[in-house]
Each structure stands twice: as C-alpha cells, then as structure tokens.
Amino acid sequence: MEKINKNILNQVITLRNPVSYKGNYGKILIIAGSTHFGGAAILCSSAAVASGAGLVTVATVPEKFTAINTRIPEAMTIDYQNKNDLLEAIQNNTVIAIGPGLGISSVAKGLVKVVLKEATKNQTVIIDASALTLIAEEKIPLTTNAKIIMTPHQGEWERLSTLKIHEQNELNNIDELHKLNPKAALVLKKHHSEIYYQGKVLQITAGNAGMATGGMGDTLTGIMAGFIGQFGFSIETISAALLIHSYIADKLNKKHYVILPSLLIEKLPKYMASFSYENGHYLS
Template identity: 40%
Template structure:
C-alpha cells in the first residue's frame, strides 16, 4: 500500500502560473441528473468548479437547468436530449464525467452508448453511479479512452462478480486485470482504495468516516476527481485522482469535528481554501 503524504499533495496541487487562463484548467462535460436525480449532477458540478475546473458544461434534464444555475452560475448547461449540441460538447471536452444521477432507463442507455461511441483515446472518461450500472447490465465493450471508475461496493460487486465480503486486495487485483491497461479504480468503501490497472500497489485512504454516509457524497467525490483530473498536468492522472479522493475525505474529517453529519455541499465550499493552503 502506498502512502498519501504531504509531499504527494504538494506535487499535485501547485500554484497557478500568472500567464494561465481558464482553458488551461480543463474543459469538462458532466452528464447526468435525469429525473428524479437532478441534485446529483448539481453536487458533482459544484465540486468540479470549486476544485478549480476551468470550463464546466452540464448536460442534464432541461427542468434541472434553472436549479443548477441558481446554485452555480459559473457552469454552462444544456438539455441532455439535444443530441446535436451534446455531440458537439462531447467532441470539445477534454474530460467527460458520466453517471451522477443517471437513471437506468431508455434515455440513460442511449446516453451511455452515445458517449462510448464518440469518446476518443485522448479524452478522460469517468464512469460513476448510473453509468456504471448501465455499462455492467448491458455488458458494453469499453471505449478507448483514459478510464476512471468510481464504484461503491455494490457497483463493484456487479462489475467484478465479487461479493462484498470477497472484495479483498488479491481478488480485486485479479478483477482489475480484466480492465483496459492503466484504468483507474476508486473502490469506495469504509477504507477507500485507489488502484491503477498494471500496478501491484494501491493507495488507501486513512481519513474519513461514517459522518460521510449521506446522499450525494459519491457525486461530490466524482466532481472533485473530474476537477483535479482536468488540471495539474505536471503529474499523472492516477496521482490527481488519488489526491482528489484524499482531499474529499480529509475535508469531511475536519468538518466532522463540529458536525455529526457532513453534507457534501459543505465539503465543496471548503475545497478552494484547502487547495490554497496546500499550494503554499
């Protein structure tokens, strides 16, 4: 097991060059929040923007757009059923987060298939929530892209065939070998582990706790991972995912000192201050 230490945090979260602009910090497309799960994609977008993502576009139900903009005017938004505009945004994005609040129905199936057919090898594709469930149920072939999976224990059970009680290190390592080379797995649970296919070692979080057991926590984590993955090119994608995962739980642990339950949106509000402190 690899250690997540201050040196790793500082290698990833660095001060921004004065000559940079928003295009240097990621062009993200977030797809999800289909009825009745509109809050999920809003929380993911909040986390992505607060993590420093340069340009964030959200494809969701049209009825969800006013709620999104009331919370986050910094994000662009489009009707997820506008196929022409959605295809255009898929082509433009450097990173696609697919799945927070994505319902398992005909529309969800179409969206997963559309992204899988159009994503390119140079793009990062993060599969979360509903996208993992749909990909697993439909047994779809994975596209050629830089893949990140963020399953909770039941989703990993469906992906790997491993019952929750059997999801130990060796069994997970064997299952991970079936994924495309360099795929990243954020194996969420009481002791979240972050793996990369082809590497024997993994990172395990030593922060976090039951105060995080509330709806939207995984959506916020997915948004943070997307925000980090779209920037910090001085390190590899794996290190960016690891640090985002750690920071998500570290902020929650700090907030839990004064709160019985930590809300996901409270974590998002604290991200910029923590990143500033680490970068200095």
C-alpha cells in the same frame, strides 16, 4: 498496498501561473441528473467548479436547467437528449464525467454507449453511479479509446466484478479490473478507499462515518473531474482528489456530526489554496 499521505496534496496542487486563463484549467463535461435526481448533477458540477475547473458544462434534462443555473452560475447547461449538442460537447471537453443521478432509462443507456464510443485517447472518462449500474446490468463493454476511471462503492463494484464484498481483496480486485479494462483505473469507495491502476494499489487512511450521506460520491466525481482537468491524468492526481475529499471531511467532522456534501464543496478552494502555497510552485 501503499498508503496515500498528505504529501500528495502538496505535490499535485500547485500555484496558478499569473499569466493564465480559464482555458488552462480544463474543460469538463458532466453528464448527470434526471427528472427525479437533479441534486446529484448540482453537487457533482459544484464540486468541479469549486475544485478549480476552468469551464464546466452540465448535460442534463431541460427541467433542471433553472436549478443548475441558479445554484451554479459558473456552469453552462445543455440538453443531453439533443444529439448534436451532446456530440459537440463530447468532442470539445477534456474530461467527461457520467453517471451521477442519471438513472437507468434507455436514454441513460444510450448516453453511456455514445460516450464510450466517441471519447478519444486525449480525453478522460470518469464513470460513476448509474453509469456503472448500466454497464453491469446491460453488459456494456468497457472498450473505448479514452482513459477510464471507475468510481464504484462496494455494492456497485460487486455488480461490475461479480465479487461479493467479502471477496473484494487486493488480488481479486486486480484480476477483475484487468478483465473489464486493463488500462482503466478503479477508485473503490469504502472505509479507507482504494485506488487500483495498472497493478498498483494505493489506499487512503482518511474518512469518517459522517460522510455516509447522499451526494458524497457525486461530490468526489466532481472533484476528480476538476483535478484531472487542471493537473492531468495520473495516479497522483487521482490520489490527490480522493484524499482531499476525505481530508476536508475529517476536518469538518470535528464539529459536524454529519458532513453535508455542499459544505465540503464550499471548503474546497480554501484548502486547495493552503496546499498550493505550501507547495510554492507554479502550475505550468
């Protein structure tokens, strides 16, 4: 198992070309939130915006529009129950993240199915939280033309893979991922989180107990969406998104007993800038 070190951040996070505009930095669709879980949509979308995504659209329930528009004026909103608007958004975005705070209603189930059906080979779909639960419980096949990233914690991975937590070792995880979708990437969230992709296994050694708070996973999904929108789909990009999430948390943990996801999001632009200047190369 290969360890991911800080060099990946210098490698991936590049200076922005002075001659560029928002369209150069990714179009992100985040399908998230429900009547009882609006905060997840806000954190995920905030993280995507703060990590540098060019355009972010949040597909959620209309009663959450005001909160999202107030907290994240940079993001656009659509009603995910409006089929035409949703299909248009799926077609027009390069990265689709689905699951944070979505719940497990019949509407949510339909959203997962339509994303897997409609996404194309030029898109990346990040599947998190409720979407993972629905795929496990409803036996929804992970068949799609898009590139797939799953971001379960160990309990969610147990439901998806049927592997008990004590059985979740390197070989078993590779085998079960191959059965679900051999082309998919798995980001297994745990103490020292791991990435599995096409037989390769990577691990970060960052992270701390202060991160054990609601919304931390939603934040990671947003960062990952923002990174892939800007830097493209690769195991390096996935590694950088995972590492910076825990790297910033470790910095904050020196003075903060609990790491609030909203504070981590606030620090993202600052740390990304420091790594981009260390790199010194333009994003082409």
